[in-house]
Amino acid sequence: MTALRLHKIGISAMAGTLYFLTSQVSQTYMVEPYGVAAFCWPAAGVSTGFLIALGPGARWPVLSGVIFANVLDNVLWHHVVVGQQLAYVAGNVAEPLIIAGLIDRALGRNFSTRRVNHILGMLAAMVAGVSVVSTFWTVIFKADLSLSAPAFALWENWFASDLIGNVAMAPLVIGIIDAIRKPPPQKELFEAIAAIAVTAAMTGVIIALPQPLWDTVMPGALLFPALLWLSCRCRPVFAAMGAGVIILGIGWMTAFGLGHLGDTNLPIDVRIKQAQAIMLFVAVGAAILAALFAELRQGAAKLGQSNAMLERELDNKLINIQAATASIAHEVRQPLAAIVTSAETGLRFLNIESPDIERTRVILKRIQEDSQRANEVFKSIRSVFSNLDQSRHPIDVNGIILEALSSLRDVLQVHRVAVHTDLAPDLPSVEGHKGQMQEVVLNLVHNAIEAIGTMGSQNGRVQIKTQIHSRDEIVVSVADTGPGIALERMTSIFEAFVTTKSQGMGLGLAICRLIVERHGGQLVATSDGKTGALFQFFLPVPPKN
Amino acid sequence: VKKRQLIAIIDDDRPFRIALLELVRQLGFDARAFASADDFVAVDDQAFDCVVTDIQMPGMSGFDLVRMLKSRDQPIPVILITALAEPQLETKAASLGVVCCLRKPFLPHDLIECLEKALGH
Numbered sequence: 001m002t003a004l005r006l007h008k009i010g011i012s013a014m015a016g017t018l019y020f021l022t023s024q025v026s027q028t029y030m031v032e033p034y035g036v037a038a039f040c041w042p043a044a045g046v047s048t049g050f051l052i053a054l055g056p057g058a059r060w061p062v063l064s065g066v067i068f069a070n071v072l073d074n075v076l077w078h079h080v081v082v083g084q085q086l087a088y089v090a091g092n093v094a095e096p097l098i099i100a101g102l103i104d105r106a107l108g109r110n111f112s113t114r115r116v117n118h119i120l121g122m123l124a125a126m127v128a129g130v131s132v133v134s135t136f137w138t139v140i141f142k143a144d145l146s147l148s149a150p151a152f153a154l155w156e157n158w159f160a161s162d163l164i165g166n167v168a169m170a171p172l173v174i175g176i177i178d179a180i181r182k183p184p185p186q187k188e189l190f191e192a193i194a195a196i197a198v199t200a201a202m203t204g205v206i207i208a209l210p211q212p213l214w215d216t217v218m219p220g221a222l223l224f225p226a227l228l229w230l231s232c233r234c235r236p237v238f239a240a241m242g243a244g245v246i247i248l249g250i251g252w253m254t255a256f257g258l259g260h261l262g263d264t265n266l267p268i269d270v271r272i273k274q275a276q277a278i279m280l281f282v283a284v285g286a287a288i289l290a291a292l293f294a295e296l297r298q299g300a301a302k303l304g305q306s307n308a309m310l311e312r313e314l315d316n317k318l319i320n321i322q323a324a325t326a327s328i329a330h331e332v333r334q335p336l337a338a339i340v341t342s343a344e345t346g347l348r349f350l351n352i353e354s355p356d357i358e359r360t361r362v363i364l365k366r367i368q369e370d371s372q373r374a375n376e377v378f379k380s381i382r383s384v385f386s387n388l389d390q391s392r393h394p395i396d397v398n399g400i401i402l403e404a405l406s407s408l409r410d411v412l413q414v415h416r417v418a419v420h421t422d423l424a425p426d427l428p429s430v431e432g433h434k435g436q437m438q439e440v441v442l443n444l445v446h447n448a449i450e451a452i453g454t455m456g457s458q459n460g461r462v463q464i465k466t467q468i469h470s471r472d473e474i475v476v477s478v479a480d481t482g483p484g485i486a487l488e489r490m491t492s493i494f495e496a497f498v499t500t501k502s503q504g505m506g507l508g509l510a511i512c513r514l515i516v517e518r519h520g521g522q523l524v525a526t527s528d529g530k531t532g533a534l535f536q537f538f539l540p541v542p543p544k545n
Numbered sequence: 546v547k548k549r550q551l552i553a554i555i556d557d558d559r560p561f562r563i564a565l566l567e568l569v570r571q572l573g574f575d576a577r578a579f580a581s582a583d584d585f586v587a588v589d590d591q592a593f594d595c596v597v598t599d600i601q602m603p604g605m606s607g608f609d610l611v612r613m614l615k616s617r618d619q620p621i622p623v624i625l626i627t628a629l630a631e632p633q634l635e636t637k638a639a640s641l642g643v644v645c646c647l648r649k650p651f652l653p654h655d656l657i658e659c660l661e662k663a664l665g666h
Contacts, residue, residue: 337649344653
């Protein structure tokens with residue numbers, strides 16, 4: 001409880017501090033002709049970013065920080081009446097609430113700056129939230145101050161100022177929070193810092209450009225390469241930082257009368273409009289570009305992964321027909337050897353002076369059984385391989401386990417193995433092939449029974465457990481009280497068709513692993529080599545739509 | 546009357562173990578069967594005249610058993626049987642001083658020859 005409270009206080013302090021610092025930068029943009037607003041308000045994006053990144057749970061910590069920073073900012077800068085201060089605070093609190101609320105409702109808690117449709121959704125939510133709050137302020141200020149400025153001009157300025165702030169800062173804040181949770185590799189960090197430095201330098205060059213060059217040299221041409229580099233090579237947070245640098249530069253140009261946007265021949269409202277247009281285009285462009293490239297990179301990474309998997313499969317002995325044939329042959333040779341040997345014995349019983357018909361009958365019966373056993377080998381192989389390309393359906397893993405256990409009831413009884421199940425009642429279904437999954441469960445439980453069998457003890461135990469491992473993964477665990485697996489055998493047990501089994505089908509763990517991997521999962525074994533083995537397979541849960 | 550020779554049969558594959566036990570008995574030997582080399586070692590009172598064993602088994606392997614038996618004062622002749630397809634098994638078996646190495650499924654005639662060789666008939 002105390003830790004949670006501390007955590008909330010920390011969030012509040014962080015959000016408040018960042019909001020306050022940003023608002024102090026924004027105060028330098030206080031050059032709009034009516035003197036009631038900064039023409040760009042990045043602080044708005046700080047609160048929105050925090051709310052989107054941390055979710056509704058962090059609502060009050062974030063907003064209390066924002067309120068505190070607002071009050072402090074008002075005390076420091078505005079000497080306006082209390083009513084107006086209240087209106088500002090109310091608007092600054094309502095805006096991120098509306099935006100984050102809309103995003104939460106439309107996109108759920110999976111918002112990502114790496115997805116183009118999420119970025120577009122975020123922009124729409126921002127336009128809506130900012131419109132509402134700008135209208136609110138316009139009404140209040142017009143009524144309260146009786147400003148001479150036309151209502152639409154006031155509204156327009158607030159709208160542009162907060163929209164730029166949101167679009168520029170929210171992705172940055174979301175990205176920073178994400179980067180704290182999952183830090184980027186050092187290489188990406190250095191690369192991004194270098195590219196941001198280039199962006200800053202280029203922004204400086206633009207500020208210094210003499211008037212004629214503004215018409216002849218597209219400033220975009222100078223900024224575009226570095227920004228493109230950031231979007232293309234680094235995660236979205238760095239593109240947002242690059243955009244932030246440009247926006248800061250453009251803002252100061254306008255505010256401090258530098259370069260083209262400081263041209264006093266142009267009326268201030270025209271310069272502000274120009275600056276706002278550039279800022280908005282840069283912020284929106286950077287966010288969309290970053291998301292586009294993030295999607296591309298994700299696709300490329302997935303492709304690389306599946307390519308590596310394909311290569312591994314190719315290398316794997318499993319795909320090596322020779323190895324497969326050898327191990328299938330191994331499985332078939334067992335019953336075949338028994339058949340040949342029994343046949344010889346049978347012949348000898350018949351070849352003696354008074355043929356032993358009764359014993360020969362028993363032997364012939366055994367030959368029949370062994371022939372059946374040889375046939376089973378091929379049947380099992382066919383059942384595994386013939387279905388590999390079939391379509392996927394939602395499957396209930398708990399159900400599969402229960403079915404497998406009921407089909408193994410006799411075997412379990414004969415070996416006197418007790419089974420304990422601990423199946424998660426709310427286990428989500430996975431996409432896959434039921435028959436193959438059944439094969440995996442049957443194989444693992446069978447292995448466990450046999451491992452216990454080698455101990456010769458009468459009270460072995462198999463424990464089967466299903467759990468939700470993470471939001472998008474479930475895990476099935478099969479633990480036994482057998483002798484365990486020696487460390488040196490840990491890797492070879494997954495090699496194609498390796499088996500030390502005497503009974504039944506030894507297609508074994510290689511097939512299990514193949515099936516689990518084809519379902520996008522992973523099969524792992526752990527053992528101390530003494531007190532049993534634990535096999536676990538992880539399966540991805542398809543995203544809900 | 547000369548005592549009948551006692552042969553140990555070790556294989557983890559139960560149907561084959563039983564088939565081999567019956568054949569060897571039918572051939573006129575005494576025989577006992579074991580599901581693993583460890584089981585054999587546990588009861589071995591050095592009364593066996595020959596050991597016929599599988600190579601790949603849970604626990605002690607056929608090769609491990611050969612090495613163990615070789616270190617005794619009076620080594621017991623061993624016949625190895627395997628379902629493995631590895632090409633070098635015969636060479637390895639020979640280097641360990643094994644009498645024969647048979648691949649499953651083998652002809653009964655070959656086993657009889659090996660037994661005769663092992664028992665010095």
